[in-house]
Amino acid sequence: MNARTARLITLSLAGACGVMALAGVLAWMGAGRGYGWLPETEAPPVTGVGRIDTEAVVMPPDSEFAEVRQRPIFNDDRKPTPIVEDVKVVDAPTAPLNITLTGIILTPDVKLAMVRDNGKNEAVSLRVGMPLPGEQAGWTLTEIRSRSVVFKNPQDETSEVELEVAPGLTVPPSARAVPPPPPPGAAPAAPPTGNAPTNVPGQPPPDRAAELQRRIEERRREMREQAEKLREQQEQVK
Numbered sequence: 001m002n003a004r005t006a007r008l009i010t011l012s013l014a015g016a017c018g019v020m021a022l023a024g025v026l027a028w029m030g031a032g033r034g035y036g037w038l039p040e041t042e043a044p045p046v047t048g049v050g051r052i053d054t055e056a057v058v059m060p061p062d063s064e065f066a067e068v069r070q071r072p073i074f075n076d077d078r079k080p081t082p083i084v085e086d087v088k089v090v091d092a093p094t095a096p097l098n099i100t101l102t103g104i105i106l107t108p109d110v111k112l113a114m115v116r117d118n119g120k121n122e123a124v125s126l127r128v129g130m131p132l133p134g135e136q137a138g139w140t141l142t143e144i145r146s147r148s149v150v151f152k153n154p155q156d157e158t159s160e161v162e163l164e165v166a167p168g169l170t171v172p173p174s175a176r177a178v179p180p181p182p183p184p185g186a187a188p189a190a191p192p193t194g195n196a197p198t199n200v201p202g203q204p205p206p207d208r209a210a211e212l213q214r215r216i217e218e219r220r221r222e223m224r225e226q227a228e229k230l231r232e233q234q235e236q237v238k
Contacts, residue, residue: 094138094153101149101161103223110227113141113149115161125226 026032071078102123103114116123117134124133131140132151139159143150148162 094155094157095135097136097139097151097159097161099132099136099161101163103219104144104146104149104163105223105227106144106146110231111144112223112227112230113144114223114226115149125230127230 070080072080075081098118099115100118101113102116103112105112105114111127113126114123115126115132117132117136120134122133126132126141128141128144131137138153139151140153141149142152142158148160151159151161153159
């Protein structure tokens with residue numbers, strides 16, 4: 001602390017002591033002796049508009065309001081508002097289900113059903129609890145199975161849609177038909193020659209099997225892309 005600061009503090013304390021000494025001298029001389037508290041008196045009773053009525057208000061009988069009900073002041077024609085009974089709203093019938101199930105994705109994290117609206121020829125991916133878009137919005141997806149899905153409408157009607165299988169895919173291309181074993185004592189079958197057909201009945205030719213395998217791989221790729229897009233949309237919403 002420097003000398004200037006100490007001087008300012010000393011002057012401030014000296015001024016405060018002077019003010020207190022002056023107040024003490026004035027009090028000793030009788031300053032303020034003529035003032036005191038007013039005597040406690042009861043407040044005068046309130047009359048007129050500001051009076052508080054302690055009695056409960058009693059409403060007049062209901063018969064005195066008959067004219068008010070017959071000629072309500074808030075209606076332009078001063079006529080009573082007619083009482084309209086509640087009309088029960090009947091749900092309109094839901095449009096018939098017209099879709100094709102084109103694919104199903106079942107994983108521990110993702111469950112999707114890919115359907116095509118046959119009327120608009122539009123593809124859409126749905127999860128459980130999602131309704132169909134457009135005119136078929138009354139149908140909601142309630143269950144996804146391995147080979148089918150189940151939809152339900154407001155009338156508690158359910159409809160199961162099977163997975164669409166392309167022609168020729170009833171037998172997987174990787175399956176190979178094994179001929180039945182020859183009966184006991186029969187001569188073994190001769191191996192096929194170069195001129196004999198090598199196709200097994202019920203199995204597509206090699207070129208067709210490759211085409212079907214290619215179509216399956218393309219469909220799987222499309223399903224994975226759709227699942228990835230839906231997952232990105234869910235992350236953006238969160």
